[in-house]
Amino acid sequence: xxxxxxxxxxxxxxxxxxxxxxxxxxxxxxxxxxxxxxxxxxxxxxxxxxxxxxxxxxxxxxxxxxxxxxxxxxxxxxxxxxxxxxxxxxxxxxxxxxxxxxxxxxxxxxxxxxxxxxxxxxxxxxxxxxxxxxxxxxxxxxxxxxxxxxxxxxxxxxxxxxxxxxxxxxxxxxxxxxxxxxxxxxxxxxxxxxxxxxxxxxxxxxxxxxxxxxxxxxxxxxxxxxxxxxxxxxxxxxxxxxxxxxxxxxxxxxxxxxxxxx
Numbered sequence: 001x002x003x004x005x006x007x008x009x010x011x012x013x014x015x016x017x018x019x020x021x022x023x024x025x026x027x028x029x030x031x032x033x034x035x036x037x038x039x040x041x042x043x044x045x046x047x048x049x050x051x052x053x054x055x056x057x058x059x060x061x062x063x064x065x066x067x068x069x070x071x072x073x074x075x076x077x078x079x080x081x082x083x084x085x086x087x088x089x090x091x092x093x094x095x096x097x098x099x100x101x102x103x104x105x106x107x108x109x110x111x112x113x114x115x116x117x118x119x120x121x122x123x124x125x126x127x128x129x130x131x132x133x134x135x136x137x138x139x140x141x142x143x144x145x146x147x148x149x150x151x152x153x154x155x156x157x158x159x160x161x162x163x164x165x166x167x168x169x170x171x172x173x174x175x176x177x178x179x180x181x182x183x184x185x186x187x188x189x190x191x192x193x194x195x196x197x198x199x200x201x202x203x204x205x206x207x208x209x210x211x212x213x214x215x216x217x218x219x220x221x222x223x224x225x226x227x228x229x230x231x232x233x234x235x236x237x238x239x240x241x242x243x244x245x246x247x248x249x250x251x252x253x254x255x256x257x258x259x260x261x262x
Contacts, residue, residue: 012205012227023249071179092118145179181213
């Protein structure tokens with residue numbers, strides 16, 4: 001059987017709010033039984049791997065920390081490669097701070113190498129002001145992702161992209177984004193699974209992050225309609241996924257369970 005592995009978005013693919021999407025756990029169980037590797041991929045920088053595993057466990061989805069890859073982790077690894085032992089002012093929450101600490105970065109309030117922006121509910125305008133002044137003084141601006149909104153049970157709230165845009169407009173300096181659809185995160189996730197490009201399948205519910213990132217990397221892509229993207233909305237994009245399904249449970253097994261040609 002041909003070797004494959006999955007990069008799986010979470011919100012809108014595995015669950016919506018606090019409800020598991022029907023068929024998601026069964027799909028994951030089949031992957032485990034067939035020893036098909038997978039990673040949970042999220043553009044949410046708030047949570048650590050352990051936090052994500054805890055959330056999934058509460059929903060009845062078993063997961064291990066090594067099966068979770070966040071944009072905070074991708075950002076921290078990228079910055080550690082760019083400037084080992086660097087310093088950062090963080091506009092974000094514990095998941096981002098912990099990821100940076102884990103890669104040897106120091107969090108500081110002045111004379112930093114980077115201003116790193118994530119998302120969260122505890123951010124203040126004073127933090128944005130501070131970040132703006134630091135970027136204006138020469139710090140490089142990094143975004144964990146450029147999602148303009150974050151879904152919540154009460155509706156949307158401003159996402160990392162919306163917060164970053166304030167600093168960009170004020171300083172006339174563009175941010176470098178590491179999360180989906182950036183090839184930085186997409187390549188790092190594939191590498192972590194030990195897969196080649198042609199062995200990687202990206203599954204998500206968002207065209208401009210999950211599917212765009214997969215298409216740009218040459219991965220096979222599956223758009224599931226269990227999140228917030230409709231089939232008619234997907235038709236408006238110039239790029240297309242390889243497959244559109246209602247949910248994980250509807251992905252045809254022949255799409256990834258194929259025999260290698262002799």
